[in-house]
Amino acid sequence: MIGTAAEEAAVLVRQARHAPLSRTALLIQLVLAVGALLAVAPFAYMLLTSLKSFSSVINNIIWPWPPFGGEPFQWGNYPEAIDTIGWDAQWGMYLFFRYLANSLIVSLSIVLGVLTTSTLAAYALARMDVPGKQLLFIVVLITMMLPEDLTLVPKVVMIFNFKWYNTYLALIAPFLVNVFSIFLLRQFFMQIPKDLFEAALLDGMGHLRFLVSIVVPLSLPAMFTVGLLNFIWAWDNFKWPLLVTRDSSMRVLAVGLQQFMQGQGTQVQLLMAFSTMVVLPILVLYFLAQKHFRTGILTTGMKG
Helix, strand or coil: CHHHHHHHHHHHHHHHHHCCCCHHHHHHHHHHHHHHHHHHHHHHHHHHHCCCCHHHHHCCCCCCCCCCCCCCCCCCHHHHHHHHHCEECCCCEEHHHHHHHHHHHHHHHHHHHHHHHHHHHHHHHHHCCCCCHHHHHHHHHHHHHCCHHHCHHHHHHHHHHCCCCCCHHHHHHHHCCCHHHHHHHHHHHCCCCHHHHHHHHHCCCCHHHHHHHHHHHHCHHHHHHHHHHHHHHHHHCCHHHHHHCCCHHHCCHHHHHHHHHHHCCCCHHHHHHHHHHHHHHHHHHHHHHHHHHHHHHHHCCCCC
16 A cells, blocks of 8 residues: 555656646746846856956956957956955964954854754743743744844943953854744744653653753754854854954954955955855855755744
């Protein structure tokens, strides 16, 4: 019976693949294709411009390479962009690599902190009998509705009062808790059957061991999603590092890009080369984790 059902399902799948698309389906696919091209267009422009010469940029030549032109790809724009940012005499390296190291330190620290705090908070809200946890959860969600700029000044004042200005603590500590991550993990944890916890209790497990041994391994797709979203946000953050840092050695790539625009705003090809190097780690990380990211988004329930 099971074999017959599997064969019938396989036949239906093959028929669906070879069935002609309706006009509505074709129209939907056309709209999606156009949307995808529009989304990719800025990145393609950035990459192609980073390989042009200065004369091709100012003359607005769309394709200066063979067979429509004569110049080779200008790979030298990338080391030139790094050199343009400047040299950090204190650390004995180019400022670009110092910005890169700061971005990695800050982003990875925020991801680890958010995963820890969000996992513990989400588990407590989803599985533990905490008095008033529904009200607490609503209050936590309300904070998502507050504009970021509303809390910007109080956070900056706190950084000065704690004497964290121009330190890694200023860049990391305010973002170790993320409300959306708590919400996402809570919804995922609520899908785990209660029978598993009851069986774990019979085996002598407590909440912490159950969380580490069972809940976390089952929730890896959701945790990958949380980690990826927070890494992207921390990597792209510009306003906060600009406010709470003073020295170039404490700046991150996003702020370095802004400084580059001020110093060499007319050298568009160098600006695009720098932007490409800033975006590249995010693209690599996404392609490596896209399977877990899709699974985490698609399997996160909305009940509760």
